[in-house]
Amino acid sequence: MAARPSLRTYFRTAAIGLFAALACMGAPSARVSVAHAQGKPASATASAADTTDSLGIALDAEEKGELKKAVLAYRAVLQRALQPGGAEGDRVALALLGLERVWAETGARDSILPVAQRVLSLRPADPVARGIQLRTLVGLGRDEDARVAFNAWRRAVGSDGAPFREYARLLLSAGRAQAADSILSEAGRLLGAAGMLSGEVAQLHVALGRWSAATASFRETLASQPYLETAALFALQRAPIAARDSIRTVLMAQPVALQPRRLLSSLELSWGEPRRAWTSLSAVRADDSTAAAWREFGERAEFAQAWPVAREVWQAVFERRGDLEAQTHSAQAALNAGDANGALDLATRATKPASSRDIAARDPSARIRALLPIEIAALGELGRPKDAQARLDASTATLDEASRAAMARPLVGAWLRSGDVERARAAVKGSDLADDDETAGWLALYEGDLTTARKRLVRADTKRSELVDALGLLARTRVQTSVALGQAFLALAQHDSAAASARFVALADSLGEAAPAVLSLASRIEGAKVIKGANEKPAVPPKAMVLWDRIVAQYGKSPEAPEALLASARALRDAGDNPAAIARLETLLVDYPESALLPQARRDLERLRGQVPPSGFQS
Numbered sequence: 001m002a003a004r005p006s007l008r009t010y011f012r013t014a015a016i017g018l019f020a021a022l023a024c025m026g027a028p029s030a031r032v033s034v035a036h037a038q039g040k041p042a043s044a045t046a047s048a049a050d051t052t053d054s055l056g057i058a059l060d061a062e063e064k065g066e067l068k069k070a071v072l073a074y075r076a077v078l079q080r081a082l083q084p085g086g087a088e089g090d091r092v093a094l095a096l097l098g099l100e101r102v103w104a105e106t107g108a109r110d111s112i113l114p115v116a117q118r119v120l121s122l123r124p125a126d127p128v129a130r131g132i133q134l135r136t137l138v139g140l141g142r143d144e145d146a147r148v149a150f151n152a153w154r155r156a157v158g159s160d161g162a163p164f165r166e167y168a169r170l171l172l173s174a175g176r177a178q179a180a181d182s183i184l185s186e187a188g189r190l191l192g193a194a195g196m197l198s199g200e201v202a203q204l205h206v207a208l209g210r211w212s213a214a215t216a217s218f219r220e221t222l223a224s225q226p227y228l229e230t231a232a233l234f235a236l237q238r239a240p241i242a243a244r245d246s247i248r249t250v251l252m253a254q255p256v257a258l259q260p261r262r263l264l265s266s267l268e269l270s271w272g273e274p275r276r277a278w279t280s281l282s283a284v285r286a287d288d289s290t291a292a293a294w295r296e297f298g299e300r301a302e303f304a305q306a307w308p309v310a311r312e313v314w315q316a317v318f319e320r321r322g323d324l325e326a327q328t329h330s331a332q333a334a335l336n337a338g339d340a341n342g343a344l345d346l347a348t349r350a351t352k353p354a355s356s357r358d359i360a361a362r363d364p365s366a367r368i369r370a371l372l373p374i375e376i377a378a379l380g381e382l383g384r385p386k387d388a389q390a391r392l393d394a395s396t397a398t399l400d401e402a403s404r405a406a407m408a409r410p411l412v413g414a415w416l417r418s419g420d421v422e423r424a425r426a427a428v429k430g431s432d433l434a435d436d437d438e439t440a441g442w443l444a445l446y447e448g449d450l451t452t453a454r455k456r457l458v459r460a461d462t463k464r465s466e467l468v469d470a471l472g473l474l475a476r477t478r479v480q481t482s483v484a485l486g487q488a489f490l491a492l493a494q495h496d497s498a499a500a501s502a503r504f505v506a507l508a509d510s511l512g513e514a515a516p517a518v519l520s521l522a523s524r525i526e527g528a529k530v531i532k533g534a535n536e537k538p539a540v541p542p543k544a545m546v547l548w549d550r551i552v553a554q555y556g557k558s559p560e561a562p563e564a565l566l567a568s569a570r571a572l573r574d575a576g577d578n579p580a581a582i583a584r585l586e587t588l589l590v591d592y593p594e595s596a597l598l599p600q601a602r603r604d605l606e607r608l609r610g611q612v613p614p615s616g617f618q619s
Contacts (some may be wrong), residue, residue: 054080055091058098067102074098078115082122092119093128100132112136124156131166138170150183161187169203177207206235211243215250222259232263237270244271251280258284262293269297274306278313291320298329307337315346324367331374340381347375365398372399373410380414383494385423388414408433416493421446438462445470446493448486450479466492469521477514482507492525501525505547516555520563523547527567540575544568562588562595569601573608582608 058073078095096116103111113136119129130153137146146167153163164187171180184201202221205214218232239247244267251264261284268277281297284290294317301310314330327346335343348371372395379388392407399407408431415424425443433439441456454474460467470489479485488503504522508515526544548564555561569584585605589598 055094058095062098062102067106070102071099074102075115078119082119092123092126096128096132100136109136110140127162130156130163134163134166135170138174172203172207181208202232203235206238211236211239212246212250215247218263219250219260222263223257226259229259229263233266233270236263237267248280256283256285258290258293262297265297269300269304274301274304274309277301278309282312282316286316286320291317294320295326302329302333305336307333311337311339311342318346324370328370328374331371335374335378335381340378343374344378344382347371347378368395368398369403369406373407376407376414377410380410380417381495383418385411385414385418385420405432409439412439416442416446416490417495419490419494421490438467442493446486446490448481448483450474450477450482450485473514473517473521476517477511479511479514482511485511497525497529501543516551516558516560519547519551519555520560523551523564523567527571537576538574540571540577544571556591562592562597562601565592566597566601566604569604573604578608
C-alpha cells in the first residue's frame with residue numbers, strides 16, 4: 001500500500017489551490033501567498049523560522065492527533081499575523097482553516113465563529129474568514145444568522161459575486177435547491193449578467209431537473225471557465241433519456257464551438273452513442289485544438305471498442321496532421337472493425353510527415369515497424385498469405401530481430417485464413433510463437449488434437465470470443481482427437497461461416513455431452529446472418545431457429561437450452577413477432593428458475609408487455 005502523504009504536504013498542496021483562487025478574485029498578497037505555500041521565500045521578512053515556529057508546531061500536532069496543542073499553536077499564528085503592521089493574509093488563512101478543521105474534529109465546530117468575527121473586524125473583506133463563517137452557520141442550521149452573515153459579506157465586497165456563489169453552493173450541497181434559486185435570482189437582479197455565476201446556476205437547474213436551462217448555463221460557463229467541463233459532464237450525463245434531445249439541441253446550437261461540442265461528444269459516449277458523439281465533434285472547424293480533441297476522442301472510442309467510429313476519428317486526424325501515430329491508429333481501427341480492405345489502404349498510404357516531431361521523420365524504419373504488422377494482418381484477412389509473406393521478405397533488411405518476431409503472429413494468421421496449417425506451423429518455427437500457448441493451442445485444434453488444444457488454450461493470455469467458444473466446447477467433451485471438429489474451427493477461422501456451421505451440426509451427435517454446445521455455436525453463427533432491406537425489420541434467421549428449437553427439444557436440461565430460448569425470443573422480437581417472443585420468455589422463466597439468464601429474460605418480457613418505456617431499452 002502506498003505511503004499516506006503527510007498532513008504538511010497535503011496542507012501545502014491545498015494552500016496553493018486556495019491562494020491561486022484568491023489571486024483570481026484579486027485578494028491582497030495572493031501572489032506572495034502562493035509562493036509561500038510552495039515553500040518559496042515570500043518577502044525579505046519571511047525567514048526560515050517563520051515556517052517552523054507556531055505554524056510548523058500546529059501542523060505537526062494536528063498530524064499527530066494532539067488537537068489541543070494544535071489549537072493553541074494555530075491561535076498563536078493568528079495572533080501574530082493580526083498584529084498591527086504584521087498582517088499576512090496567507091498565515092491568517094492557514095490558521096483559520098486549521099482551527100476550523102481541528103474544532104470540527106473535536107465536535108466544537110461553533111468555536112470558530114468568534115475567531116472568524118474577530119478577523120473580520122480587522123479585515124472585513126477577508127474571503128477565507130467570510131467563507132468559514134457562512135459555511136459554519138449553514139452547517140449548524142442557523143439559517144437566520146447565515147443570511148445576516150451573507151448580507152454582511154455582500155456589503156463588504158460590493159459588486160463581487162463571491163458571496164452569492166459561496167452561499168448558493170452551500171445551499172445546494174445541503175439539498176436546499178429552492179433557497180439557492182432565490183439567492184442566484186437575486187444575484188442576477190443585482191449584478192446584471194449572470195455569467196460570473198453561470199456555473200452555480202447550472203448546478204441549480206440540474207438539482208431542479210431543468211435540463212435544458214442547465215445545459216444553456218453550462219455552455220455559457222465553459223466560454224470563460226473551460227475547466228468546469230468535467231463538472232458539466234458529471235452533472236448532465238445523469239439526465240433521463242427523455243431530456244437528452246433538449247441537451248443536444250442546446251449544445252449543437254450555433255455558433256459551432258469546440259468546448260460545447262466536446263462536452264456533447266463526451267455525453268453521447270457515456271450514453272452509449274459513439275456515432276452521435278463523433279458527429280457532434282467532427283463538425284468543429286479543424287485546427288490544432290480540434291485535432292487534439294479528436295485524438296482524445298479517438299482514444300476513448302478505442303477504449304469503448306467502437307471501432308468503426310474510432311477509424312473515422314483517427315482518419316480525420318491523419319488527414320489533418322499526416323503523422324504516423326494517427327495512420328497506425330486509423331489502420332488498426334479499420335482492421336478491428338472488420339474492414340480489411342480499408343485497413344490495407346490506410347496502412348500503405350504514403351504521406352509526408354507533418355513535422356520533424358513525427359517519429360517517422362526521424363526514423364524511417366519506424367513506419368515499417370508500426371504499419372507492416374497491420375498490413376500483413378489485413379492481407380491475411382483477405383486470404384492473401386503469399387502477398388503477406390512477400391511484404392515481410394521485402395522489409396527484412398529494415399527490421400531487427402525483435403521486429404521480425406513481432407510479425408510472426410499476423411503471418412501465421414494469414415496462412416491459417418487460407419487453410420494452410422502446414423505453412424502456418426512453418427511460420428511459427430524460429431519465432432517466439434513456438435512457446436506461445438494460444439498459437440500452439442489453435443494449431444493443435446485445427447489439426448484435431450483436442451488433448452493438446454485443451455491443455456494449451458486454457459493457459460492463453462487473451463480471452464477473445466472465439467477462444468471462449470473453443471474452451472467452452474473442449475470442456476464439455478473428453479474426446480481426444482476429432483479431425484472434423486478441427487476442420488469446422490478452421491472453416492470459422494477462414495470466415496467461411498456456412499461451411500463452419502454445417503460441419504458443427506454434422507458432428508454434434510458424435511461428441512456426446514458436447515452436442516448442445518456445438519449446436520449452440522452453430523446457432524450463433526447462423527443467428528449473425530441477419531438480412532434486412534431499407535426500412536424493414538430483420539427476418540428471423542431460419543437455420544438458427546431450427547437449431548434453437550432442436551437444443552430445447554433434445555437437450556432441455558443443458559445450460560444451452562435457456563440460452564436458446566432467450567436468443568430465439570430476441571430474434572422474434574426484432575422481427576416484430578412479439579407474441580411468440582413473449583411465449584418463449586415465459587417458458588424460460590417457468591422452466592429454468594435457476595438460470596443466470598433470468599434477469600435479462602424478465603427485463604425483456606417487461607418491455608414487451610409495455611411495463612418499461614421502449615426508448616430506454618437496451619438488450
